Amino acid sequence: MTIIVAILLFGLIVFIHELGHFLFAKINGVKVHEFAIGMGPKLFSIKKDTEYSIRLLPLGGFVSMEGEDEESKSPRSFGEKSILQRASIIFAGPFFNIVFTIILFIPIFMFIGAQTTTLGNVIENGPAYDAGVKSGDFIEAIDGKKVDTWQDIILSLNNSDGSEVKLSIDRNGEDKEITVTPEKNDEGRYVIGIETKVERSIFSSIKNAFVTTWDMTKQMVIFLGQLVTGTVPGGVSNSVTGPLGVINIVSEAAKVGIINVMYIGAVISLNLGIINLVPLPALDGGRLLMLLIEAIRGGRKIDPNKEAMINIVGLSALMLFMVFITYKDILRLF
Incomplete structure (x- = not known):
């Protein structure tokens, strides 16, 4: 039962992230081909203007937009929108995760007191x-x-x-x-x-939710700096966990109670939001960096094929790192 709670929580956090991309794509008039929760083969889908699908592996999700990774002259293409519009769509995913963190913290502080x-x-x-x-x-x-x-x-x-x-x-x-x-x-x-x-008041709970989110964000930025410089206490492999490790952590929290699950969920959501803003290829931060370069170049777009290749290389490196971290998670579990 606790494993199911963990998977549902992880899926909800991914859903919130992708919902940010999806809603801002719709607001800015971009055609969304598919809004998927999970990866791998489809388990369920429904087609309207957008195909909404649930896939087998609850370890991610995506929003597939017209002209996102290929050239398209359609007026509803992602590439045909302004730099600000495209930036808002990309930034919306991490932003929704950060907002979700604050929302989760409010009832936590209402329960335990601020x-x-x-x-x-x-x-x-x-x-x-x-x-x-x-x-x-x-x-x-x-x-x-x-x-x-x-x-x-x-x-x-x-x-x-x-x-x-x-x-x-x-x-x-x-x-x-x-x-x-x-x-x-x-x-x-x-x-x-x-x-x-x-x-125990709604006002103090809201204040503490914002303060705690800000404090945790600062700690995460420091940790990311330590990752880059290789100065993480205990080493990188022992300080970073993948989806399996996250599910295990949430499962343990679920044994204690719903407040613990909500707290872990808030931490994971904030982690997902902040890490996605790191300016690396295949992450939202990397795509925002590309838009910044485009703005500096006076609006001259980077070749979509070159950008797609950079993202593919970045995604491949990210997947290799994820395989390594998952391997370490398995060793820790057994």
């Missing part, structure tokens, strides 16, 4: 308690640096390495500055004995 920078509890005889920090205090900044989330507070305290920190606090509308010396806990982190006040 951590705030207001203190719910100050532990007796802890560093903060002894310094005069009180429950209900709103922490605005640490050492003059503004904090927006509870994670910012944790990070700032941990980075102190036990040195004094100055808390800028709002207490019932009155600004205060309190100096506290963090102490190391059993886990090796520096803390001052404070706990967050958890809020």
Whole structure:
């Protein structure tokens, strides 16, 4: 049952991505030949102006557009649209994944509550308690640096390495500055004995959904930079997982509960969106790069055959990498 949940979630995330391409293609008057979820042989299809199909392997999907990879003079051809129109169609897939991530995070924070920078509890005889920090205090900044989330507070305290920190606090509308010396806990982190006040409201959940998505995006960009430079802790092959690994992760999450599945789904959706924006051939980012080059050339189009060849080479390299990662996934599973 958990495997089915994993496959359905993966299929939904792919569907959201392809839906972005599909809707913006329709908005911009591009003819879509096929909107497919999955790869390989067709299991089911229905034909209207566009053929809508479900294919055997739930590991991808595609939107096949007129003039996308070949020359076409049809007014409904992808290649006949403006650079901005084509860019919007390509960008829509990753953008929909990022939006879907935010949408998934909102009910998650509604359920578990959103951590705030207001203190719910100050532990007796802890560093903060002894310094005069009180429950209900709103922490605005640490050492003059503004904090927006509870994670910012944790990070700032941990980075102190036990040195004094100055808390800028709002207490019932009155600004205060309190100096506290963090102490190391059993886990090796520096803390001052404070706990967050958890809020359950639609507004705080929406705010936290955006903040969390942004923070995770920054972490992903750093990780991608480490991939390029080969400085990923533990090595690339141990830090990257393919579809089999993803399905296994979701299956394990499904055993715990729906909130875990939604959280993993949000992470996967964001991963798919950000990775697709990397400017490599066969990815959406690579196609956006081609459009940028076209714009720099004053609107002179790159030869479609050459562009198609570049995409084929990029796709082949991507598939080889996927085979390698899938092999590593199998080794990890067994």
